[in-house]
Amino acid sequence: MDATSDKSSNVAKKKRLRDAEATKLRILEAAKSDFAKNGLGGARVDVIAAKAKANKRMIYHYFGSKDNLFQTVVENAYLDIRTAELKLHLDDLEPKEALERLVQFTWQYYLRNPEFITLVNSENLHRAKHVKKSELIKTASRKFVAMVSSILDRGVISGDFRAGIDPVQLNITIAAIGYYYITNRFTGSIIFERDLMDKDALNERLEFNIDTIIRLVSA
Amino acid sequence: MDATSDKSSNVAKKKRLRDAEATKLRILEAAKSDFAKNGLGGARVDVIAAKAKANKRMIYHYFGSKDNLFQTVVENAYLDIRTAELKLHLDDLEPKEALERLVQFTWQYYLRNPEFITLVNSENLHRAKHVKKSELIKTASRKFVAMVSSILDRGVISGDFRAGIDPVQLNITIAAIGYYYITNRFTGSIIFERDLMDKDALNERLEFNIDTIIRLVSA
DNA sequence: TCAGGAAGTAACTAGATGGTGCATTAAGCG
DNA sequence: CGCTTAATGCACCATCTAGTTACTTCCTGA
Missing domain, CATH: 1.10.357.10 (Tetracycline Repressor, domain 2)
Structure with missing residues (x-):
């Protein structure tokens, strides 16, 4: 629909290498899935990070702690x-x-x-x-x-x-x-x-x- | 009620230093309490042992594994x-x-x-x-x-x-x-x-x- | 265009955590 | 009373886990 879109002005943003919002969302999705599957105690931060294809450090960067996430x-x-x-x-x-x-x-x-x-x-x-x-x-x-x-x-x-x-x-x-x-x-x-x-x-x-x-x- | 009871023949057994049944029961009670409080994943074997006033070794002796317990x-x-x-x-x-x-x-x-x-x-x-x-x-x-x-x-x-x-x-x-x-x-x-x-x-x-x-x- | 901040990475730590090997000690039977 | 067996205790391990440090790479606004 929007073949001429450039990177900065695009409503349906195309993927970029660094995207804080997208990373946050991926972390939240992965966390929901893992917390639901294993409970707060059973879920593993490393697993969430891997599933979100994000570095574990990002979880602490955006959410501060496992509890906060x-x-x-x-x-x-x-x-x-x-x-x-x-x-x-x-x-x-x-x-x-x-x-x-x-x-x-x-x-x-x-x-x-x-x-x-x-x-x-x-x-x-x-x-x-x-x-x-x-x-x-x-x-x-x-x-x-x-x-x-x-x-x-x-x-x-x-x-x-x-x-x-x-x-x-x-x-x-x-x-x-x-x-x-x-x-x-x-x-x-x-x-x-x-x-x-x-x-x-x-x-x-x-x-x-x-x-x-x-x-x-x-x- | 039974003042003349001796150690071997006593229906309401008096405490003895080594009592497999009593220890098992204490472990089960402690385990129920801790599993209920923290879930299978969140419960800690060391905590259960301590609460049961039993050595952790006993849990593995009687029940084999946390899962089995x-x-x-x-x-x-x-x-x-x-x-x-x-x-x-x-x-x-x-x-x-x-x-x-x-x-x-x-x-x-x-x-x-x-x-x-x-x-x-x-x-x-x-x-x-x-x-x-x-x-x-x-x-x-x-x-x-x-x-x-x-x-x-x-x-x-x-x-x-x-x-x-x-x-x-x-x-x-x-x-x-x-x-x-x-x-x-x-x-x-x-x-x-x-x-x-x-x-x-x-x-x-x-x-x-x-x-x-x-x-x-x-x- | 380029500087500085934001996004991202890898390696690490300190303390848990489930599970064991082995020595020790009490029970109870003959 | 002594001997066998079951109950118990201690120290230890390999691995995992939440959280961190120090660093690199990308993005963007002036």
């Missing part, structure tokens, strides 16, 4: 899901439809981004010390709770939902029924003697979860 | 909860009562044994490679699923529950709504801006969970 990764992970949720524009849907859509979205998000789950698990192993410091996460979370709260309110007014449901409890339950299934897919597949990640099993679970939530809120 | 800890953890569940004798209760009791038990078990949750998380990070090897866990799990299945069947016959509910999906959901809350208590308390481990909050959650499950199965 993890903090950034976790923060990004939370902001990503919260942003995606807001983009659903659930306020434009009928209450029941909005809730079903949210359950479906949450399920699919976990399915497509299992690193999110592992990162959250690792963060809780460390008693949320990184999330605690992030104002960005707190602000985004507030918006999210408000969104679900508003769906509930609209549903009560329309007569679809019963009154008195705590939006936080509902939120937790919607997350829980998807999260648990995915995070424990390995032990679960053995204990229940069926492949929980089979395509049909996944669809079945989504249906079950939507049903669970609708029954929970219905008037 | 973890396997034993995870196996015991599963057997403990499965045993406790069977002791509930839910078959003696009315279906609805039995289900409520199971939800409550599961919740309280997680609350009192948070190590169980962290161990399961760690085991899933390692793709269940240890659980996969344990026939004991598989046998115990089968009995557990059968138990819930029988409650469901009885409930359908009595007219309390609707037909066609998959006992595995129900099992997963019962575990999920408690497990998620507890495992993510640290990030959750920040994101939802309330202390999820407050006594009132815990009671509220249990009520909510029982309600969720009863609404899910009711005819």
Whole structure:
């Protein structure tokens, strides 16, 4: 599209030998992947550097410490899901439809981004010390709770939902029924003697979860 | 009670300087605690040895490797909860009562044994490679699923529950709504801006969970 | 065009870390 | 009581790991 582009003025920057932003991004991607796979304690800075095709020194140059790198990764992970949720524009849907859509979205998000789950698990192993410091996460979370709260309110007014449901409890339950299934897919597949990640099993679970939530809120 | 006991014939054995069983148990306890706190990767063999007041050499003498020690800890953890569940004798209760009791038990078990949750998380990070090897866990799990299945069947016959509910999906959901809350208590308390481990909050959650499950199965 | 700062590299360190070889000591049996 | 065996302790190793030092190479604005 832009055959005449030169190096300095180019929106879709072509690769350059030295690019701080690109290196930072590569490090963050590699770190997300390795932290998700091995946890904060199990991940290795050398491995992250290699995977990012960057020198280990760069990690310390840009992020200061392994702990700080993890903090950034976790923060990004939370902001990503919260942003995606807001983009659903659930306020434009009928209450029941909005809730079903949210359950479906949450399920699919976990399915497509299992690193999110592992990162959250690792963060809780460390008693949320990184999330605690992030104002960005707190602000985004507030918006999210408000969104679900508003769906509930609209549903009560329309007569679809019963009154008195705590939006936080509902939120937790919607997350829980998807999260648990995915995070424990390995032990679960053995204990229940069926492949929980089979395509049909996944669809079945989504249906079950939507049903669970609708029954929970219905008037 | 047994003032005249001598060292060899004593049911409640008195401490002796060399006691393989006692040492093994101390190591297992220490290992459970440290693995739960730091995960398999984050736990340190030296720390476990120190906490068990045993020499590190003993760990390798009795368990062979760190990995093997973890396997034993995870196996015991599963057997403990499965045993406790069977002791509930839910078959003696009315279906609805039995289900409520199971939800409550599961919740309280997680609350009192948070190590169980962290161990399961760690085991899933390692793709269940240890659980996969344990026939004991598989046998115990089968009995557990059968138990819930029988409650469901009885409930359908009595007219309390609707037909066609998959006992595995129900099992997963019962575990999920408690497990998620507890495992993510640290990030959750920040994101939802309330202390999820407050006594009132815990009671509220249990009520909510029982309600969720009863609404899910009711005819 | 060229100086100086930013980006990048390789080699290194100090302290862990999982795991062992071997000597020592208590238990308990005959 | 002495002897065999199992339980225990100590010192040690090879390797790994987060973090650093000292250096080179590239980019860019004046």
